[in-house]
Amino acid sequence: MKANYGYKDGSGDYFITIDTDKCNGCRECVSACPYGVMGVGPDENDPFSDDEVAFVTEQERKKIKYTCGPCKPMKNRPPLPCVAACGPGAISHSW
Amino acid sequence: MAGGIKMPGEEKKQQKQEFWRWTESNWKNPDLDWNDAKIVTAGIDVGSVSSQAVIVTDGRIFAYSNMRTGSDSPESARNALNYALKGTGLPEDRIDYCIGTGYGRVNVPMADRSITEIACHARGAHFLYGPEVRTVLDVGGQDCKAIHCDGKGKVTDFLMNDKCAAGTGRGMEVFADLLSVPIIEVGDRSFDIEKEPEPVSSTCVVYAKTEATGLLRSGWKVNEVLAAYCSAMAERIYSLIERIGVEERFAITGGMAKNKGVIDRLMKIMNIEPMKTEWDTQIAGAAGAALFANTLVAKGKGRK
The missing domain is CATH 3.30.420.40 (ATPase, nucleotide binding domain)
Known part of the structure; x- marks a missing residue:
């Protein structure tokens, strides 16, 4: 499942996409993110699955434009810690 | 409004009509x-x-x-x-x-x-x-969801926007109240126009309300303002679906599915035929x- 967490508002689209088929629940992204955006737990959108997958935490879903801001400078942007930490390549950002 | 503050003597005058109210x-x-x-x-x-x-x-x-x-x-x-x-x-x-x-x-x-x-x-x-449904659009009261599912109804891709209530049910209720048009008549009346107007430039309920008031003052008919708002909502909803794409067949759930003013315009933009159901x-x-x-x-x- 491709889970898109985030929102669209007047200023643009801000979505973090997690491909739960690729995610192995290793929690590397949770420790890599300096701001606690990522979490790992049971897949709440697939009630019959017992696998743990990554998601964007409930409290951050509506403000990732700001929380993720420090990792996204205008110039010389380094690889995003969450994306770089993800071995299976399950995380992507829309902006 | 339901449970609102009653001004003295209000009952004696006229019962304030609740244009947003739909039938339970x-x-x-x-x-x-x-x-x-x-x-x-x-x-x-x-x-x-x-x-x-x-x-x-x-x-x-x-x-x-x-x-x-x-x-x-x-x-x-x-x-x-x-x-x-x-x-x-x-x-x-x-x-x-x-x-x-x-x-x-x-x-x-x-x-x-x-x-x-x-x-x-x-x-x-x-x-x-x-079971043929692959894309579900749910336009609820204050959010909008686009979901892809497989032949068993299992989610394969989803996107939800619940931060901004633009282009959702409550926005339409506010508009119905503003224009004094019963909510169930919005769809039909928005097509009772001579020429399709440009959509209002913002679907943000606050700004759209201001814009609509301005249009009414400058001589637009109520139905034209409704059409302009429905059209803006359709565009807004489309921009969300576009992000995850559409796989046929396409179904709409939620209260907005009953508003053809928005849905017919949305289907025209998407150029597809939505699935039909007898259910609410x-x-x-x-x-x-x-x-x-x-x-x-x-x-x-x-x-x-």
Whole structure:
């Protein structure tokens, strides 16, 4: 499942996409993110699955434009810690 | 407004008409008798604007209700369930398992478990529209969801926008009130125009209201303003669906599915034919929850 967490508002689209088929629940992204955006737990959108997958935490879903801001400078942007930490390549950002 | 402050002498003058108000309803399947049922489950969807309860007996819809959500989630859930059970003779303690869903899902006191509205809407649309459905658009009271699902109703891709309520049901209710047009007439009246106007430039309810007032002052007819707003909402909804793309066949759930002013314009932009159903499109979430409960009980996982 491709889970898109985030929102669209007047200023643009801000979505973090997690491909739960690729995610192995290793929690590397949770420790890599300096701001606690990522979490790992049971897949709440697939009630019959017992696998743990990554998601964007409930409290951050509506403000990732700001929380993720420090990792996204205008110039010389380094690889995003969450994306770089993800071995299976399950995380992507829309902006 | 319901429960609003009454000005002195207001009752004597005219009853203020609530243009946003839609009809609450309940329904019982005349072909089913709960006495014959092996498994009885319930799904309760407490949304931001409306609440539904669906009772499922052996995987078929036995009864449902559709009501407005009050200020208190547990009470709204209780009212919806009572209204669905009303006149069916089914005692509440006969329900084997109950699942809560929707915005207020953690606040459904009689629920044995809660499941996200994303999963429930996919499951519900799969039931209401049939297994060919691949893309579900749910336009609720204060959010908008686009979901892809497979032939079993399992979610494969989803996107939800619940930060901004532009282009959602409540926005339309505010507009109906502003223009004094009963909400059920909005669709028809928005097509009763000579020429399709440009959409209003913002779907943000606050700015759109300001813009609409300006258009009315400059001589636009009410129907034209409605058309301009419906059209802006259709564009807004389309921009969300575009992000995950559309796989045929396409179904719409939620209250906005009943507003052809927005939906017909949206279908024109998307250039596809939506699926049709005899069911009330607002019950999709609760139906999905009740069907999940049915599956859980059948698998032996749902015993209390």
